[in-house]
Amino acid sequence: EDKVVQSPLSLVVHEGDTVTLNCSYEVTNFRSLLWYKQEKKAPTFLFMLTSSGIEKKSGRLSSILDKKELFSILNITATQTGDSAIYLCAGHGSGNTGKLIFGQGTTLQVKP
Amino acid sequence: GAGVSQTPSNKVTEKGKYVELRCDPISGHTALYWYRQSLGQGPEFLIYFQGTGAADDSGLPNDRFFAVRPEGSVSTLKIQRTERGDSAVYLCASSSLGSTQYFGPGTRLTVL
16 A cells, blocks of 8 residues: 655744754655645645655755655755644555545654 | 635534535536545545546545535535534535646535
8 A cells, every 4th residue: 555654843043043854655656755845734845756866956945855865855955834744745646537546644843 | 706615604403314415617627526624633635527438536434425416517525324424514615627636615514
């Protein structure tokens, strides 16, 4: 059965800290790994990773995929209170379905 | 630009009632997905439409759940004989074929 596991489930840091969020996956015919940020209800897209070892970067956020170890990390540097959210990781397999398999999410709280 | 919209944003109903949840995808997106998110969990796949047809409905929990997309654009998720366990946020996402899924704000369903 396909599954995605995220750790930690929750994290509290102070502004300026650097955080690393973890995602391990077992997805049949793996195609890509996606990261989303969920602040209220709508998950907003952050990154899609398909190739091992290539870092994707957007401002203070970056992510990398290890297809051998079936693992991805999301890094946030110089955290701000606006980074407080649930971060979701999802695996996407191939085939004629586009469904995403989501992890439980990591709840990040950044204190001033 | 217009994103995915969902109505209503909140729905409170009584056990045993019938509800309809609507999703209006991004214009031109042929793929549409429904997910359900319970408190403290990641979104869980329900059904995927490619055009008007349900290409994968393997996530629908039972025959009380049904979804349609008659003209290949707007979709309606229908739940019959609602139960308290159906309470969750129902998320809709759309994408171009093979591309990133973009989520709507969701409908929070509460079954009393």
